[in-house]
Amino acid sequence: MSDSKYDFLKIEKKWQKFWLENKTFKTEIDSKPKYYVMDMFPYPSGSGLHVGHPLGYIASDIISRFKRLQGFNVLHPMGFDSFGLPAEQYAIKTGKHPKDTTEENIQRFKEQLNTLGLSFDWDREIKTSDSEYYKWTQWIFLKLYNSFYDFDKKIARNINELTIPEKIKQKEKDEFIDSKRLAYIDEVDVNWCEELGTVLSNEEVIGGLSERGGFPVVRKPMKQWVMRITNYAERLLEDLDNLDWPDSIKISQKNWIGKSEGAEIIFNVNEKDSIKVFTTRPDTIYGATYLVLAPEHEIIKNITTINQKAVVENYVYISSTKSELERQENEKNKTGVFTGSYALNPISNVKIPIWISDYVLASYGTGAIMAVPAHDERDFEFAKKFELDINQVISHTSKEKCFTGNGKIINSGKFDGLSNLEFKDVVINILEEKTLGKRTINYKLRDWIFTRQRYWGEPIPILHDGNRRKSVCEKQLPVKLPQVESYLPTSDGSSPLARNSEWTNIEINGIKYKRETNTMPQWAGSCWYYLRYLDPKNNSSFADYDKIKYWMPVDLYIGGAEHAVLHLLYSRFWHKVLYDLGFVNTNEPFKKLVNQGMILGRSNFIYRIKGTNKFVSYNLRKNYDYTRLHVDVNLVKNDKLNIKKFMNSSKEFKNAKFILENNEYLCGFDTEKMSKSKNNVVNPDDIISKYGSDTLRMYEMFLGPIEQSKPWNTNGIEGVFKFLNKFWSLFHKDEKLCISKEKASREELKVLHSTIKKIKNDIERLSLNTCISQLMIAVNNLSKLECNKIEILNPLIILVSPFAPHISEELWEKIGNKETISYSHFPDYNESFIKENDYEYPIMINGKLRTKARYSLDLNNSEIEKDILENEIVNKWVKKSEIKKIIIVPNKIINIVY
């Protein structure tokens, strides 16, 4: 009767095939309410999935299946972010076309995803490297290129609607228009990574090294495409408030945008020259004892005195050769030089020296500051080092010499005695009157450098004609990636595409153009993929507006926190532009965001006694001089080493000896990233072949809350496997299907209904680990009751199905249901079955449970019972006259206070 054992391999294959062939999860617009659940799509890397990757996919799948059962029309798509550096690096090494390797990897990913029983609508699959997909990425690029931001109306508008100053020459007109476009070319200092042969965005540089590969990055001026994301800074910031996102992500974005309110103040140097500084502390203006310019500041050459010329030029030169990383090393030891010139403080009319230092960044504010050493730590350090004046202008009792808090104004002429917060406004008003300054808002956010000198990315659909440009007309899209001889970047820093002159040179209406040879960054494709899922095969637009109106916004977006400021900020930006231009109906793309935690590896260690081939068990190791070695986690179970397998695993260990404790070899353990070198990679395929994917799905959820990072530990998996076997056994007796049509007892109904209630609540608040516990309790209770009644089992299968879909479908079919589970409904619960007949209350006296005494009463609605309480219980434990009050928490507790 092999047929009636829980043969998970057979069952899972059967249903995976069924779902694919019948397109069970195909979705179309209909009259039902919609629910859009999405995962961050993967980059199809060559190494396939490890056990940590599917965590989010499993969670989103459970939600999808649950919402379908609740009667929602659920959109749950998947795709691949298939442009990217690794495929290109691999192509450089092997000469294999990235398209081919990417395609192979995608096939492998899809197979792996399908063995997990994920309910994706594969008809909506997208790949960002498909020309039918990037056609629309290019189209959106052109929309950005042909738009400007109208600060009065606070929306993006078509560039044709831009008001252009009258009576200017064509060239100036073009320049003016270009200065407003949301996508524009600029000569900018970029993060150039020699090793990768490309420019990186600020977000891709971490501590002066490239995010991918960790190669050094230097600043270098280059012509680049840039996205004017800064125009949207305020909206990107404001709209965060209405999103149901984790606070940590909102705060990261807030910090990244970095809004600060303050003032621009003009310090005159001489008749022609003046310096504009940005400060958030105009209230400390009387304490400004010197100015500091960034070494890149343009005015330096005008104001440097002859005496100082040599030192200044030297300093400026040295700064320009320093990388970001080297500059950061100076944080505690500031450097700088005096220009020889002085500027006039516009409020106090005091002359103060002008210095240059690289602690002032050219890219923030105006690239110049007024230094207030008494109330700013950086200025304080600089002033101390170069013996500049320190004037305290805010009174404080702090022992620190440098005080950055609030207080009363002092040493500030007639303004003494004001609070510094009041004075801030006063100063700005005076400056505005004198036209020597104004209220300003500054953002840390920089415009987004959008070009990469790579092959494997979207070509930018622009044609060049000398200094002028022309966008490729929409009908000509997509601009397809051409074949090239080599994928290596060229030595002059231009893209590999420049090698293909046939592709690069193009003639339209007799005019010769050169194509833009740079490509878009990897973020481009992922900026809008959630929209393409809605209408993936549309030829005439990126997605039909009615479909967008029906499905948007994404109700739940699950993915890793590493995209907090990159992908999530860029796609919000693009979405807002599309919203302004009338292509989408919501101003934000993702309503609710959940970050799944990373799954780390759990490494195991063995302890070799130095100079021997003898290994000592974990707790005995301190008695020896040992070295710690990683041991393959697949040779270890519950931290006990399988010695036989271990000895056979390599020649080196064939004759190994062991010092055991209690006849076993115990391994040490630690949590580290999963990696081959640490021997701690667990492959989902192995787990599936041993326990099945239903077990894997449930166990991944059972590990803990999905938001939390946690180490993978295969130790507990048997518990979930046992649960599925028990669940299967509920339906079987002596390996034969055995179910009954009898009416369920009250006790059985209670188990069922309280489970429904708990599961419904817990799925909705994404507490999937407690759901599994609840199902375990239900199955345990029902098997104790030997319940095999269809009245209970039918709904129970539905409860289990989002978590373990294969076994559920199989049992569902076996017990005679004609349609698949997807056609059924999530059962409702009835509170009256859940309630006990008799309530049992612990009686607390003065907050302490002195006794295990309990009493059966229904205190929720009966006055009479309260009398019984007073007469029978209260008098037994405390005198009625001493009682101050009786606190009754319905269904929970009675607390008598005396």
Added chain:
RNA sequence: GCGGAUGUGGCGAAAUUGGUAGACGCACUAGAUUUAGGAUCUAGCGCCGAAAGGCAUGGGGGUUCGAGUCCCUCCAUCCGCACCA
């Protein structure tokens, strides 16, 4: 340095609003079954204590009849950001 998250048994962890802390699972212990191993079932399992009872949610303090939960303070770990004026 700034910001965020976390801290509960041997381990993973529960505990919507303050209401019998440790559900559920792993590991462990004992018993049943079994030729043995495995599997399954039953019972036990925070710490101290023979028991009664006492002590326990990183440490210290507070609010409350009652605190893992709220407030203050300190400590540890992890993750971001980092000269942003």
